[in-house]
Amino acid sequence: xxxxxxxxxxxxxxxxxxxxxxxxxxxxxxxxxxxxxxxxxxxxxxxxxxxxxxxxxxxxxxxxxxxxxxxxxxxxxxxxxxxxxxxxxxxxxxxxxxxxx
Ligand code: SF4
Ligand code: SF4
Numbered sequence: 001x002x003x004x005x006x007x008x009x010x011x012x013x014x015x016x017x018x019x020x021x022x023x024x025x026x027x028x029x030x031x032x033x034x035x036x037x038x039x040x041x042x043x044x045x046x047x048x049x050x051x052x053x054x055x056x057x058x059x060x061x062x063x064x065x066x067x068x069x070x071x072x073x074x075x076x077x078x079x080x081x082x083x084x085x086x087x088x089x090x091x092x093x094x095x096x097x098x099x100x101x
Contacts, residue, residue: 003098016081017096022071026091029069031058033085033094042085043074 005015019041034042035058045053046066056069071093086094 001100004101005098015098017083017098018079018081019073019076019085020095020097022073023091023093023095024070024072027070027093028091029056029071030090031071032088032090033071034058036084036088038082038084039075039078039080041073041075041079043072044069045072 003015005013007013029044031044034044044056044058046056046064047053047068047070048066053072054066056066081096081099083094083096086096
């Protein structure tokens with residue numbers, strides 16, 4: 001088995017690495033990754049003190065009904081492996097991996 005790799009117009013090869021997980025313990029819910037993702041993969045959620053999850057608008061200023069905000073992967077299948085989310089994350093929450101073919 002090998003990794004999914006593409007050939008760029010320059011002739012160089014590139015191996016995209018796709019989002020695998022976000023460390024919710026480290027995430028501070030800042031929303032930076034959400035804003036740079038071009039594919040709608042990510043979703044910010046609020047966690048209340050009972051561990052229940054609710055959708056949160058990263059740019060909203062609604063009353064806080066939750067204890068903590070964390071980023072989650074809502075549509076992993078849409079990821080194109082650009083790693084912009086990982087590069088901008090100040091807490092190094094992301095794990096990415098190449099796809100096997
Ligand atoms: S790797 Fe790119 S497409 Fe995938 S979740 Fe991160 S920013 Fe979005
Ligand atoms: S950039 Fe990092 S810390 Fe900020 S919401 Fe995204 S995963 Fe969490």
